[in-house]
Amino acid sequence: TKDIGKVEPDYIRSFQHEDKLIPSTWVVIRIDGCHFHRFSEVHEFVKPNDEQAINLMNSCAVAVLKEFQDLVFSYGVSDEYSFVLKKDSQFYQRQASEMVSVIVSFFTSMYVMKWKDFFPQKELKYPPYFDGRAVCYPSYEILRDYLSWRQVDCHINNQYNTCFWELVKSGKRKSEAQLVLKGTQTGDKEKLLNQFGIEYNKLPVMFRHGSSALWDKEDTTRIHEKEECNGNSGKRVIVEHCNIIEPTFWDAHPTILS
Numbered sequence: 001t002k003d004i005g006k007v008e009p010d011y012i013r014s015f016q017h018e019d020k021l022i023p024s025t026w027v028v029i030r031i032d033g034c035h036f037h038r039f040s041e042v043h044e045f046v047k048p049n050d051e052q053a054i055n056l057m058n059s060c061a062v063a064v065l066k067e068f069q070d071l072v073f074s075y076g077v078s079d080e081y082s083f084v085l086k087k088d089s090q091f092y093q094r095q096a097s098e099m100v101s102v103i104v105s106f107f108t109s110m111y112v113m114k115w116k117d118f119f120p121q122k123e124l125k126y127p128p129y130f131d132g133r134a135v136c137y138p139s140y141e142i143l144r145d146y147l148s149w150r151q152v153d154c155h156i157n158n159q160y161n162t163c164f165w166e167l168v169k170s171g172k173r174k175s176e177a178q179l180v181l182k183g184t185q186t187g188d189k190e191k192l193l194n195q196f197g198i199e200y201n202k203l204p205v206m207f208r209h210g211s212s213a214l215w216d217k218e219d220t221t222r223i224h225e226k227e228e229c230n231g232n233s234g235k236r237v238i239v240e241h242c243n244i245i246e247p248t249f250w251d252a253h254p255t256i257l258s
């Protein structure tokens with residue numbers, strides 16, 4: 001039999017390949033709930049948007065920002081959240097697997113720990129889990145494009161889902177509702193919502209814009225809708241529901257991505 005004590009540790013370690021992300025680029029770690037279509041059904045989320053479920057996601061994101069202080073910004077919608085690290089972060093020596101796994105496991109633990117705070121009447125029926133990935137964006141402009149892409153996705157999905165669930169509530173089967181919406185453009189969907197007495201732009205801003213969790217800058221005038229979240233560190237992470245596609249937001253927060 002082989003004497004395990006004689007195995008050279010360097011030789012065994014050589015099988016662990018490095019997965020370092022490109023230096024001095026914007027790293028985004030995006031997590032997404034696994035099979036949340038089912039999870040939201042089993043836990044009877046209000047459709048299309050369960051406000052408490054979103055508040056729970058936001059609260060977990062706030063906790064993640066407070067725990068890992070290299071995170072400068074985050075944006076979430078539905079069962080996903082994108083966490084942006086500062087450009088020169090040395091978080092886990094930029095090793096992708098470690099970065100992703102600690103953030104996704106911390107977020108998941110938080111989700112389970114905080115469940116009762118947001119759903120005091122609802123039992124958590126089975127353990128939720130999330131996947132995660134890390135992607136490097138080489139410039140400020142491309143990072144902004146990434147964030148815009150997520151917010152556009154939020155809008156498109158929200159508009160579709162709002163129409164879909166209005167049709168279902170009006171008595172259509174899910175398959176019929178899908179057929180009605182097949183091939184429709186934004187304008188068609190707006191008209192459809194009007195027929196149900198809904199003006200899209202009057203829907204809650206959190207549903208239309210998604211949520212951003214970010215560090216508060218003390219001296220700012222409060223121009224956006226905000227919820228305050230006090231942490232132990234004294235620094236505050238706030239949740240906003242602003243338009244992150246328009247330059248206005250970034251002009252007002254020049255230090256986030258500096």
Ligand code: ATP
Binds near residue numbers: 035047050051078
């Ligand atoms: P995957 O495992 O591939 O991510 P998924 O079932 O999680 O599959 P997603 O595309 O991530 O699919 O979509 C998440 C789904 O979770 C939405 O389609 C929606 O049904 C549900 N969901 C998430 N958050 C909410 C919420 N706040 N209110 C109502 N439903 C929600």
Ligand code: ATP
């Ligand atoms: P890192 O974040 O770098 O992994 P760590 O504090 O988790 O740091 P490890 O080298 O992973 O350090 O060691 C885990 C430590 O956790 C042990 O040193 C021990 O102190 C503690 N620990 C883990 N499991 C047990 C256990 N079953 N009983 C007592 N202590 C434990």
Ligand code: MG
Binds near residue numbers: 032033131
């Ligand atoms: Mg997924």
Ligand code: MG
Binds near residue numbers: 032
């Ligand atoms: Mg999902």
Ligand code: MG
Binds near residue numbers: 032080
């Ligand atoms: Mg998703």
Ligand code: MG
């Ligand atoms: Mg370790």
Ligand code: MG
């Ligand atoms: Mg350890």
